[in-house]
Amino acid sequence: DNRTTAITAGTPLSVNLNLAPVFASFAAAGFVHDFRADVGVTGSPVTAVADQIGALTFTGTGGADAPTAVTDGDGKAALRFAAASSQKLLLTSLLVDPTADFTICVVASKTNTSAGHLLACSHHGTLAELSIRYSNPSDAEFLVSDAFANLAEVGNHAWAQNTKVFIALMRKRGVLYSSVGGSNWSKDTIAAGAFTTTGTNTSTIGAGWA
Numbered sequence: 659d660n661r662t663t664a665i666t667a668g669t670p671l672s673v674n675l676n677l678a679p680v681f682a683s684f685a686a687a688g689f690v691h692d693f694r695a696d697v698g699v700t701g702s703p704v705t706a707v708a709d710q711i712g713a714l715t716f717t718g719t720g721g722a723d724a725p726t727a728v729t730d731g732d733g734k735a736a737l738r739f740a741a742a743s744s745q746k747l748l749l750t751s752l753l754v755d756p757t758a759d760f761t762i763c764v765v766a767s768k769t770n771t772s773a774g775h776l777l778a779c780s781h782h783g784t785l786a787e788l789s790i791r792y793s794n795p796s797d798a799e800f801l802v803s804d805a806f807a808n809l810a811e812v813g814n815h816a817w818a819q820n821t822k823v824f825i826a827l828m829r830k831r832g833v834l835y836s837s838v839g840g841s842n843w844s845k846d847t848i849a850a851g852a853f854t855t856t857g858t859n860t861s862t863i864g865a866g867w868a
Protein backbone atom coordinates (compact mmCIF):
# COMPACT_ATOMS: atom_id res chain seq x y z
CA ASP A 659 0.00 0.00 0.00
CA ASN A 660 1.90 3.02 -1.29
CA ARG A 661 0.15 6.31 -0.49
CA THR A 662 1.94 9.54 -1.45
CA THR A 663 1.11 13.24 -1.35
CA ALA A 664 2.96 16.40 -2.21
CA ILE A 665 4.65 18.33 0.62
CA THR A 666 4.93 22.11 0.43
CA ALA A 667 7.65 23.81 2.46
CA GLY A 668 6.22 25.87 5.29
CA THR A 669 2.76 24.31 5.02
CA PRO A 670 1.57 21.92 7.76
CA LEU A 671 0.59 18.47 6.54
CA SER A 672 -1.55 16.06 8.54
CA VAL A 673 -1.50 12.33 7.84
CA ASN A 674 -4.27 9.95 8.89
CA LEU A 675 -2.75 6.47 8.97
CA ASN A 676 -6.16 4.95 9.79
CA LEU A 677 -7.73 6.13 6.53
CA ALA A 678 -8.03 3.30 4.03
CA PRO A 679 -7.36 4.12 0.38
CA VAL A 680 -10.23 3.93 -2.13
CA PHE A 681 -9.54 2.51 -5.59
CA ALA A 682 -11.86 2.81 -8.58
CA SER A 683 -10.79 -0.58 -9.98
CA PHE A 684 -8.55 -3.58 -9.36
CA ALA A 685 -6.16 -2.22 -11.96
CA ALA A 686 -5.92 1.07 -10.05
CA ALA A 687 -4.97 -0.96 -6.95
CA GLY A 688 -2.07 -2.48 -8.85
CA PHE A 689 -3.53 -5.85 -9.84
CA VAL A 690 -2.46 -7.14 -13.26
CA HIS A 691 -5.10 -9.89 -13.61
CA ASP A 692 -8.80 -10.09 -12.69
CA PHE A 693 -10.96 -13.20 -13.07
CA ARG A 694 -14.62 -12.80 -12.12
CA ALA A 695 -17.79 -14.86 -12.15
CA ASP A 696 -20.04 -12.01 -13.35
CA VAL A 697 -18.20 -11.10 -16.56
CA GLY A 698 -15.99 -12.91 -19.07
CA VAL A 699 -17.49 -16.34 -18.36
CA THR A 700 -18.38 -18.58 -21.32
CA GLY A 701 -20.92 -21.37 -20.96
CA SER A 702 -22.23 -23.47 -18.09
CA PRO A 703 -20.55 -25.91 -17.67
CA VAL A 704 -17.82 -23.32 -18.08
CA THR A 705 -15.47 -23.43 -21.07
CA ALA A 706 -13.58 -20.18 -20.40
CA VAL A 707 -13.07 -17.36 -17.90
CA ALA A 708 -11.37 -14.34 -19.46
CA ASP A 709 -8.97 -11.98 -17.69
CA GLN A 710 -10.53 -8.52 -17.22
CA ILE A 711 -7.18 -6.71 -16.91
CA GLY A 712 -4.53 -8.83 -18.63
CA ALA A 713 -4.73 -11.28 -21.51
CA LEU A 714 -4.91 -14.66 -19.76
CA THR A 715 -7.81 -17.13 -19.95
CA PHE A 716 -8.69 -20.05 -17.70
CA THR A 717 -10.32 -22.80 -19.76
CA GLY A 718 -12.58 -25.74 -18.99
CA THR A 719 -13.72 -28.69 -21.03
CA GLY A 720 -17.41 -27.83 -20.73
CA GLY A 721 -17.94 -31.43 -19.63
CA ALA A 722 -18.41 -33.20 -16.30
CA ASP A 723 -15.04 -31.94 -14.98
CA ALA A 724 -15.89 -28.27 -15.59
CA PRO A 725 -17.55 -25.97 -13.02
CA THR A 726 -20.98 -24.43 -13.52
CA ALA A 727 -21.96 -20.76 -13.55
CA VAL A 728 -24.55 -20.13 -10.81
CA THR A 729 -26.08 -17.42 -8.62
CA ASP A 730 -25.18 -17.74 -4.94
CA GLY A 731 -27.37 -17.15 -1.89
CA ASP A 732 -26.50 -13.44 -1.92
CA GLY A 733 -27.69 -13.06 -5.51
CA LYS A 734 -24.11 -12.79 -6.81
CA ALA A 735 -22.66 -14.62 -9.79
CA ALA A 736 -20.39 -17.52 -8.77
CA LEU A 737 -18.55 -20.50 -10.19
CA ARG A 738 -19.45 -23.78 -8.49
CA PHE A 739 -16.89 -26.59 -8.38
CA ALA A 740 -17.75 -30.15 -7.35
CA ALA A 741 -14.74 -31.80 -5.74
CA ALA A 742 -16.16 -35.28 -6.28
CA SER A 743 -15.98 -34.70 -10.05
CA SER A 744 -12.49 -33.12 -9.90
CA GLN A 745 -13.92 -30.00 -11.51
CA LYS A 746 -11.34 -27.39 -12.48
CA LEU A 747 -10.32 -24.55 -14.78
CA LEU A 748 -6.82 -24.54 -16.28
CA LEU A 749 -4.29 -21.92 -17.29
CA THR A 750 -1.25 -23.17 -19.20
CA SER A 751 1.18 -20.88 -17.35
CA LEU A 752 1.94 -19.74 -13.82
CA LEU A 753 -0.61 -17.15 -12.65
CA VAL A 754 2.17 -15.62 -10.53
CA ASP A 755 5.88 -16.26 -10.23
CA PRO A 756 6.16 -18.04 -6.85
CA THR A 757 9.84 -17.05 -6.60
CA ALA A 758 9.06 -13.30 -6.69
CA ASP A 759 6.81 -10.98 -4.67
CA PHE A 760 3.09 -11.34 -5.46
CA THR A 761 -0.41 -10.86 -4.03
CA ILE A 762 -3.37 -13.15 -4.80
CA CYS A 763 -6.92 -12.38 -3.59
CA VAL A 764 -9.80 -14.87 -3.77
CA VAL A 765 -13.43 -14.80 -2.64
CA ALA A 766 -14.68 -18.32 -1.94
CA SER A 767 -17.10 -20.45 0.06
CA LYS A 768 -16.63 -24.13 0.88
CA THR A 769 -19.76 -26.27 1.01
CA ASN A 770 -18.17 -29.38 2.51
CA THR A 771 -15.74 -30.27 5.28
CA SER A 772 -13.37 -32.36 3.17
CA ALA A 773 -9.89 -31.18 2.26
CA GLY A 774 -9.52 -29.60 -1.17
CA HIS A 775 -7.79 -27.10 -3.44
CA LEU A 776 -8.90 -23.60 -4.40
CA LEU A 777 -5.86 -22.65 -6.45
CA ALA A 778 -2.61 -24.35 -7.46
CA CYS A 779 0.30 -22.99 -9.48
CA SER A 780 2.46 -25.99 -10.32
CA HIS A 781 5.44 -26.96 -12.45
CA HIS A 782 5.21 -30.10 -14.58
CA GLY A 783 8.19 -32.40 -14.31
CA THR A 784 8.84 -31.55 -10.65
CA LEU A 785 6.66 -31.42 -7.53
CA ALA A 786 6.89 -27.63 -7.11
CA GLU A 787 3.58 -25.97 -6.22
CA LEU A 788 2.10 -22.82 -4.72
CA SER A 789 -1.38 -23.61 -3.43
CA ILE A 790 -4.39 -22.32 -1.53
CA ARG A 791 -6.20 -25.20 0.17
CA TYR A 792 -8.93 -25.78 2.72
CA SER A 793 -9.97 -28.38 5.25
CA ASN A 794 -12.26 -28.49 8.27
CA PRO A 795 -12.34 -25.95 9.84
CA SER A 796 -9.56 -23.83 8.33
CA ASP A 797 -7.43 -22.85 5.35
CA ALA A 798 -3.82 -23.71 4.46
CA GLU A 799 -1.40 -22.19 1.95
CA PHE A 800 1.80 -23.91 0.87
CA LEU A 801 4.92 -23.17 -1.15
CA VAL A 802 6.56 -26.47 -2.08
CA SER A 803 9.90 -26.95 -3.85
CA ASP A 804 10.83 -29.08 -6.87
CA ALA A 805 11.82 -31.86 -4.48
CA PHE A 806 8.53 -31.57 -2.52
CA ALA A 807 10.21 -29.85 0.41
CA ASN A 808 7.90 -27.51 2.30
CA LEU A 809 9.43 -24.04 1.81
CA ALA A 810 6.66 -22.18 3.65
CA GLU A 811 3.27 -22.94 5.20
CA VAL A 812 0.71 -20.41 6.41
CA GLY A 813 -2.99 -20.37 7.21
CA ASN A 814 -4.96 -22.17 9.93
CA HIS A 815 -7.50 -19.36 10.07
CA ALA A 816 -11.05 -20.21 11.12
CA TRP A 817 -13.28 -20.78 8.09
CA ALA A 818 -16.79 -22.11 8.66
CA GLN A 819 -18.64 -24.24 6.14
CA ASN A 820 -20.96 -22.31 3.75
CA THR A 821 -19.33 -19.00 4.70
CA LYS A 822 -18.07 -16.67 1.98
CA VAL A 823 -14.60 -15.32 2.85
CA PHE A 824 -11.98 -13.04 1.35
CA ILE A 825 -8.59 -14.79 1.14
CA ALA A 826 -5.33 -12.93 0.59
CA LEU A 827 -2.05 -14.72 -0.09
CA MET A 828 1.11 -12.64 -0.42
CA ARG A 829 4.84 -13.11 -0.81
CA LYS A 830 6.88 -10.09 0.25
CA ARG A 831 10.62 -9.83 0.95
CA GLY A 832 11.13 -13.56 1.47
CA VAL A 833 8.08 -14.11 3.71
CA LEU A 834 4.77 -15.82 2.82
CA TYR A 835 1.63 -14.28 4.35
CA SER A 836 -2.08 -15.21 4.37
CA SER A 837 -5.28 -13.73 5.76
CA VAL A 838 -8.84 -15.08 5.68
CA GLY A 839 -11.96 -13.03 6.33
CA GLY A 840 -10.00 -10.01 7.54
CA SER A 841 -7.98 -12.04 10.06
CA ASN A 842 -4.52 -11.08 11.22
CA TRP A 843 -1.79 -12.17 8.83
CA SER A 844 -0.18 -15.54 9.42
CA LYS A 845 3.38 -15.63 8.10
CA ASP A 846 6.32 -17.93 7.52
CA THR A 847 9.83 -17.13 6.33
CA ILE A 848 10.43 -18.90 3.03
CA ALA A 849 13.19 -21.52 3.23
CA ALA A 850 15.83 -21.96 0.55
CA GLY A 851 14.82 -24.34 -2.22
CA ALA A 852 14.35 -24.55 -5.98
CA PHE A 853 11.04 -23.79 -7.71
CA THR A 854 11.38 -24.27 -11.46
CA THR A 855 9.40 -21.71 -13.47
CA THR A 856 10.64 -22.63 -16.95
CA GLY A 857 9.19 -25.36 -19.13
CA THR A 858 5.60 -26.56 -18.71
CA ASN A 859 3.51 -24.99 -15.95
CA THR A 860 -0.16 -25.01 -15.01
CA SER A 861 -2.36 -22.86 -12.82
CA THR A 862 -5.55 -24.56 -11.66
CA ILE A 863 -8.73 -23.30 -10.03
CA GLY A 864 -10.47 -26.23 -8.38
CA ALA A 865 -8.90 -29.69 -8.37
CA GLY A 866 -5.13 -29.39 -8.00
CA TRP A 867 -2.16 -31.16 -9.59
CA ALA A 868 -3.70 -30.99 -13.08
